Amino acid sequence: RGAAPFDHDRVEGDFEQQAAIKRLLYPTPDLVRRFQQERRVLARLHHPNVAQLFDGGLDAGGVPYFVMEYVDGETLRAWTANAQPALDARLGVFLQLCEAVAHAHRHLVVHRDIKPENVLVAADGHARLLDFGIAKLLETDGAAEQTATQRRFVSRAYAAPEQLEGGAATTATDVYQLGVLLFELLTGPRFDNTR
Secondary structure, three states: OOEEEEEEEEEEOOEEEEEEEEEEOOOOHHHHHHHHHHHHHHHHOOOOOEOOEEEEEEOOOOOEEEEEEOOOEEEHHHHHHHHOOOHHHHHHHHHHHHHHHHHHHHOOEEOOOOOHHHEEEEOOOOEEEOOOOOOEEOOOOOHHHHOEOOHHHOOHHHOOHHHHOOOEOOHHHHHHHHHHHHHHHHHOOOOOOOO
């Protein structure tokens, strides 16, 4: 989608900090608008299972960026394949994701792109939901229009029926996607390609 995260270490004086920086690669007006929307969404979410936003701004070239919590972990797909976690551990991660999504919904945010690649799981089993790049705020004027799904941003293997039909996304969209993740956590991945 034209944005790239990368890791960054900061060492100043008597402290050291590691963060993830997300920056637009191709700052078209539409991508800048979406990127700024993602920053606004992340700024309102403070939950242990959502990667936290620390800072944001424009670089020297005027390209927007934001700084987020660095999560030392694997995608949900890699974690299940590599760690081969027991059922209790898989269900524990799923419940953490449900809590993160419920928190987002309480703040009137629909993620719209919940898939294994947007979940990182640390070695201790702590999960973080990330990539709110196509998330929408439900409280804005014209909410139905604001949450309409554009086909080019849909991960087809995890998309809810209304997304595939070009309809408006609601909190039910995220619940559907959580259901697909639960199915895969219990039975294994359905597809190799998640795009």
